[in-house]
Amino acid sequence: MTDIGDMMQSLGRAAKAAAAELAFATSAQKEQALLTAAEAVWAKRDEIIAANAKDMEFATEKGLSAAMLDRLMLDEARIGSIVAGLKAVAGQADPVGEVLEEWDRPTGLHIRRVRTPLGVVGVIYESRPNVTADAGALCLKSGNAVILRGGSEGFHSSTALHACLVEGLRAAGLPEASIQLVPTRDRAAVSEMLTMIDYVDVIVPRGGKGLVGLVQREARVPVFAHLEGIVHIYVDAEADPVKALNVILNAKTRRTGICGAAECLLIHKDVMGTIGQGIVKALLQAGVEVRGDAAVAEIDGVVPASATDWGCEYLDMIIAAKVVDDIDAAIAHIRRYGSNHTDCILTEDDAAAARFFERLDSAILMRNASTQFADGGEFGMGAEIGIATGKMHARGPVGAAQLTSFKYLVEGDGTVRS
Known part of the structure; x- marks a missing residue:
């Protein structure tokens, strides 16, 4: 196995272990982590803008269009929006454990259908460094560990934002591996993530037609497709x-x-x-x-x-x-x-x-x-991990609630089936 393969397997193992703990993390812990992260982003805004300047220079040399450069650019106002998004997600109700339905059966069984985390989410995205904060926040809120693989052009910005998220995790006593950023621009990391069925439960691609097409063709992990916006x-x-x-x-x-x-x-x-x-x-x-x-x-x-x-x-x-x-x-x-x-x-x-x-x-x-x-923040979700255009359970803006599945909790009193 290549070094990239070893690295991705290590990230996967750490994420799976973190997800097991996050599944029962308290609402207070998750809220504290996100509020601390928001404070860190604002306190370090000059560092983040400096990191973004390196990315803008790299992207300009690559020949990115003006619209793509606009997606990449961070200034104080946009960092303020990232901070507001983190605080908004922090203040939302915790979806984990929410009772979706509850009923009794003539047999004496009491059944509840409750929200539960998906597990480990892999997010692959291009250009927009704010996705680092949005995706990290939403996955944490919904009790999921996340592996983030940002675009090469946003590498420095995403790294700076990720450090703030980790600061929040540490302050709340949550596993630092709850939110991991792939620490390389090498595209081989994407191919590895798409086949990590032992560790990753769902992939969310967020980018252009080329990226989404690649993910849909090669992924062995289920995909929430964020297709192009025609x-x-x-x-x-x-x-x-x-x-x-x-x-x-x-x-x-x-x-x-x-x-x-x-x-x-x-x-x-x-x-x-x-x-x-x-x-x-x-x-x-x-x-x-x-x-x-x-x-x-x-x-x-x-x-x-x-x-x-x-x-x-x-x-x-x-x-x-x-x-x-x-x-x-x-x-x-x-x-x-x-x-x-x-x-x-x-x-x-x-x-x-x-x-x-x-x-x-x-x-x-x-x-x-x-x-x-057409944006999760505008829909009142605080932020979004993408707009799902497929027909799985998550469609439209994918917020914290859409990053959950459910399980059935069945209780009896020595109940046996005749």
Whole structure:
């Protein structure tokens, strides 16, 4: 076995041992660990920003796009958000041991279904160092040990944040191996983690199509897939023009590099000449490159779309735009080109919104709201480990509760089966 293999096996053994203790760690211990970690992150913010500067230099030399550099960058405000996320998770109710259902049987048995940790979670992610804190916090809150493998471009930032999490664990008397960071940029570590069935209970990939595809192809461990965010917004015939304009500009331009950013605009033919034109022109004025079908491309400044623009995650100041005959045509387009992540309808028509919600199966469906809200923190989860687009028990933002399974506790009184 290679040195990388030995190292990953060692991390796995330590994580499994830590998970056994975390399963019965008290709520107070977990809260103390996270609050101490939050204090450490804020106290060491200058060190973290200095570490991030090294990563930004490395990433710039690698030729990362402006949107990817934005995902990587940490400043005092973003560190403040990380601290707020750690405190929010700390303050949430502990999901472990929560009674989901409880009933009695005629045989005299009393049965409870209660939340229980998954065990060891492996998180593989790119670019965004805040995932180090978010994933570490959520796994700890849900009683899971976690092995974090961040992207090579965020190596120094993640290392600095991880040290703060370990400081919290130590203060709370919890195993330091509860939150481990793979200490190498070597990609062989990813391949090793994907096959560690003796130690890892679930893998969460968080990144681009290439990373998620690799994980889904090679993993022997179950996967919570965080697939690319090919996010559609449909402007219905009954859309409010002011709401539509504000929502679309925010959904596309607030932060282009996040998975909730809008990537495709679908416009009902009846409002293309009014609301649609205004929206497209506003996007162009905001510096967005609009790649439109024949109808949209009649607007000066629009680039004609190619076949590859449908179903594309740009993560940049680019959006595809198309005119559709009706809501069913919009639904058909999203079914064909979407990624089951987040899709939105802009309408004042309740029946149209109900049809959109019923006939699409994206993890998150929205009405008259920016898709940039597709985020666990915005959902009240404190933070998220990713947006699960698969059909396992965790869908949409994966918070602490979604990182649990359940077990049945059955009690009798000398009860025997006849």
